[in-house]
Amino acid sequence: SKPIVAIVGRPNVGKSTLFNFIAKKRVSIVEDLPGVTRDRIYMDAEWLGREFTMIDTGGIEIETTDRILAATRHQAQLAIEEADVIIFVVDGKTGITTADEEVAAMLRSTRKPVVLAVNKIDSPKDEPAVYEFYNLGLGDPIAISATNALSIGDLLDRVIELL
Ligand code: GDP
Ligand code: MG
Numbered sequence: 001s002k003p004i005v006a007i008v009g010r011p012n013v014g015k016s017t018l019f020n021f022i023a024k025k026r027v028s029i030v031e032d033l034p035g036v037t038r039d040r041i042y043m044d045a046e047w048l049g050r051e052f053t054m055i056d057t058g059g060i061e062i063e064t065t066d067r068i069l070a071a072t073r074h075q076a077q078l079a080i081e082e083a084d085v086i087i088f089v090v091d092g093k094t095g096i097t098t099a100d101e102e103v104a105a106m107l108r109s110t111r112k113p114v115v116l117a118v119n120k121i122d123s124p125k126d127e128p129a130v131y132e133f134y135n136l137g138l139g140d141p142i143a144i145s146a147t148n149a150l151s152i153g154d155l156l157d158r159v160i161e162l163l
Pocket of ligand 2 (some may be wrong): 015016017
């Protein structure tokens with residue numbers, strides 16, 4: 001079967017926007033897998049000839065702080081177990097939060113490769129916000145904008161290098 005790329009991160013960082021953007025670029029999609037509910041959660045994708053299954057881990061999100069922490073932790077744990085490569089999405093507009101730090105700690109303790117994507121870097125003026133995320137200890141962050149379609153190709157280049 002194909003390698004699995006999981007998108008993890010706390011709610012509202014833009015995981016589904018990123019996932020759906022990749023889904024819409026017909027470059028990427030091969031087919032959808034069964035088991036998809038209201039939100040599309042799994043897709044088979046391909047980038048530069050490398051095939052993989054991508055998972056959006058944030059299909060179910062509950063809007064209270066404790067539960068966000070618990071749900072984010074749980075989803076990240078599942079992704080760590082299942083994934084071959086993890087895309088950890090954070091929000092460049094809000095900066096690092098407690099939930100980000102929790103997920104980062106989990107990801108640092110796995111040997112699975114992690115790509116840290118700082119989303120919502122919509123224009124060059126947002127770029128200084130990226131540097132803070134070096135503090136998560138997950139290597140060089142990559143700045144992206146899922147809504148403005150910026151640097152998604154660079155992100156996928158890095159992902160397939162790690163497959
Ligand atoms: P998820 O909970 O992590 O799946 O996040 P969503 O994909 O549902 O996005 C949460 C909110 O962030 C939505 O209002 C999106 O429109 C917004 N968003 C997502 N990506 C970007 C981005 O690149 N820039 C900006 N400014 N907003 C974004
Ligand atoms: Mg989502």
